[in-house]
Every structure is written in structure tokens, then in C-alpha cells.
Amino acid sequence: MRLLPHPATENIELTEVLRALSDPVRLEIVARLAVAGEMTCTVAGDDLGVHKSTASHHYRMLREAGVVLTKQVGRLKYMSLRRDDLDRRFPGLLDSVLGSVLGVPRP
Amino acid sequence: MRLLPHPATENIELTEVLRALSDPVRLEIVARLAVAGEMTCTVAGDDLGVHKSTASHHYRMLREAGVVLTKQVGRLKYMSLRRDDLDRRFPGLLDSVLGSVLGVPRP
DNA sequence: CGTACAGTTGGATTGTTGTCAAACCATTGG
DNA sequence: CCAATGGTTTGACAACAATCCAACTGTACG
Numbered sequence: 258m259r260l261l262p263h264p265a266t267e268n269i270e271l272t273e274v275l276r277a278l279s280d281p282v283r284l285e286i287v288a289r290l291a292v293a294g295e296m297t298c299t300v301a302g303d304d305l306g307v308h309k310s311t312a313s314h315h316y317r318m319l320r321e322a323g324v325v326l327t328k329q330v331g332r333l334k335y336m337s338l339r340r341d342d343l344d345r346r347f348p349g350l351l352d353s354v355l356g357s358v359l360g361v362p363r364p
Numbered sequence: 365m366r367l368l369p370h371p372a373t374e375n376i377e378l379t380e381v382l383r384a385l386s387d388p389v390r391l392e393i394v395a396r397l398a399v400a401g402e403m404t405c406t407v408a409g410d411d412l413g414v415h416k417s418t419a420s421h422h423y424r425m426l427r428e429a430g431v432v433l434t435k436q437v438g439r440l441k442y443m444s445l446r447r448d449d450l451d452r453r454f455p456g457l458l459d460s461v462l463g464s465v466l467g468v469p470r471p
Numbered sequence: 472c473g474t475a476c477a478g479t480t481g482g483a484t485t486g487t488t489g490t491c492a493a494a495c496c497a498t499t500g501g
Numbered sequence: 502c503c504a505a506t507g508g509t510t511t512g513a514c515a516a517c518a519a520t521c522c523a524a525c526t527g528t529a530c531g
Contacts, residue, residue: 271391271464272385272387272388272391273386275383275385275386275461276382276383276386278379278382279379279383279386280518280519281379284378297477297478298477298478299476299477302478307520307521308520308521308522309477309478309479310480310481310520310521310522310523311519311520311521313478313479313480314479314480314519316478316479317479318518329478329528331477331529332476332477332478332527332528332529333476333477333478334477347461347463347464348460348463348464348468349456349459349463350457350460350461352456352460353455353456353457353459354382354457356454356456357378357453357455357457361455387488387489389489404507404508405507405508406506406507406508414489414490414491415490415491415492416509417490417491417492417509417510417511418489418491419508420508420510421488421489421490421509422489423508423509424509425488436497436508438498438499438507439498439499439506439507439508440506440507441508
């Protein structure tokens with residue numbers, strides 16, 4: 258099991274996170290990760306409507322911005338949201354974005 | 365007093381807002397508006413380190429994304445954050461961004 | 472070992488963006 | 502009316518980004 262290179266929590270930049278989340282395809286990937294938790298690239302990128310190399314490009318953007326964590330297990334790569342890191346650095350940001358994407362439960 | 369064209373609240377898109385906020389210059393403008401409230405373009409763009417035409421370009425991005433409201437009074441244009449609209453559409457988003465930019469008061 | 476699978480990389484293309492400079496437009500004050 | 506002020510537009514340019522396709526790399530399974 259190997260971890261790919263990621264930015265340290267302190268080095269996650271707000272503008273880069275916002276930039277990473279500002280693409281519809283990436284936002285969809287993030288939403289899936291939020292709902293289903295850790296998943297492989299293939300699953301995360303299923304039916305996105307883009308070529309798999311394009312999806313791969315988006316995985317890297319998300320990883321380099323500090324939004325997702327990627328670890329390799331065998332020939333699979335698992336992605337997951339860096340919820341805790343993001344929340345420590347930008348409290349409430351991810352929740353509000355996910356709330357808007359997934360729909361907020363209203364009392 | 366004239367209002368410039370703006371997107372209606374329902375038409376404000378999350379990805380466009382995130383995109384608008386993902387530029388350091390625009391984020392600085394938004395932070396100033398958050399702190400000082402309504403202000404003219406000249407004041408908002410003072411000492412940003414970019415040419416005034418570049419600043420003007422950013423004002424438009426922010427307006428077209430639905431982040432700011434611009435009204436013309438005489439030869440001045442006043443910008444203000446669309447706090448209520450944004451909060452209705454994407455609850456908590458603007459607050460979390462501003463909190464991260466301006467620093468959150470911790471108890 | 473070789474084939475299939477999971478994902479990345481490189482190249483090409485097309486479109487977008489941030490920037491400056493210079494010219495422009497609109498409003499107001501003399 | 503003319504000049505100054507406040508912003509915008511246009512043109513040019515370099516950098517970046519999203520996309521596809523094809524070729525590639527690495528891992529495991531038969």
C-alpha cells in the first residue's frame with residue numbers, strides 16, 4: 258500500500274481548493290466520494306461523460322489541491338475526501354459545498 | 365441610480381461562484397467588501413497590484429457569477445456582496461470562505 | 472510468462488483567463 | 502461646453518485548462 262504525493266494540511270491553499278471544486282466534473286467526483294466514501298478511480302469516474310484520461314487529469318487536480326487523498330493498493334487506486342484536513346484548514350467550507358451539491362436536509 | 369445586469373438568485377451557479385472566488389485578486393476584493401460593506405470600484409480596487417482594466421474585468425466576473433451587486437450612482441459604481449442571495453442559495457458557503465480569508469474568531 | 476486490467480502520460484487541439492495598454496464612454500463640475 | 506473623473510471596452514499576448522486519442526506503465530491473475 259503506497260500513498261501518492263499530497264500537499265501537507267498547512268499547505269492547502271483556499272484558492273486552489275475553490276478552483277478544484279469549480280469544475281462540474283470534479284464537483285461530481287467529490288460528491289460521489291462524500292456519499293460513498295473511499296472508492297477506486299474507476300468507480301469514481303464511471304459515467305462521468307469524459308474520457309478516462311480526462312478523469313485521471315481531474316483526479317490529479319483534486320489531489321494536488323489537497324481535496325482528496327489517494328492510496329494505491331495493488332493495481333487499484335483508492336480516493337477519499339480529506340474531510341478532516343479541509344475542515345481544520347477551512348472550517349465549514351466542504352460541508353457547505355456538499356450541502357449545496359447534495360441538497361441539505363431542512364428541518 | 366441604475367442597477368447593472370445581474371443573474372437572478374435562482375440562476376446563480378455553484379461552480380461559477382467557486383470559480384469567481386478562486387482567484388486571489390477577486391478573493392481580496394470580496395474580503396474588502398465583507399469588511400467594509402458597499403464601496404466604489406475605485407476603493408475596492410485600490411492597491412490590488414493590477415491595472416485598473418484588469419480590476420474592472422474582475423468586477424464583471426464577480427457580478428456575472430452572482431457574487432456582488434453593482435449599482436451606478438452618478439459616475440460612481442458601488443459594489444456590495446450579495447450575502448443574502450448567496451446564503452439562500454448556498455447556505456454557509458460565503459461565511460466559511462470569509463472565515464478562512466479573514467480569520468475566524470476562536471472562543 | 473503473457474495477457475488483461477487500472478490508471479497515467481504525452482501530444483494535439485481548442486477554448487478560457489489574467490494581464491497590460493490604449494482608447495473609449497458617461498457623468499459631473501467648472 | 503469642455504475638461505476631469507470613474508470605469509469599461511478592445512486588442513494583444515502568454516499561460517493555463519479541458520478534452521480526446523494513442524501509447525505507455527505497473528500490477529496481478531491464469
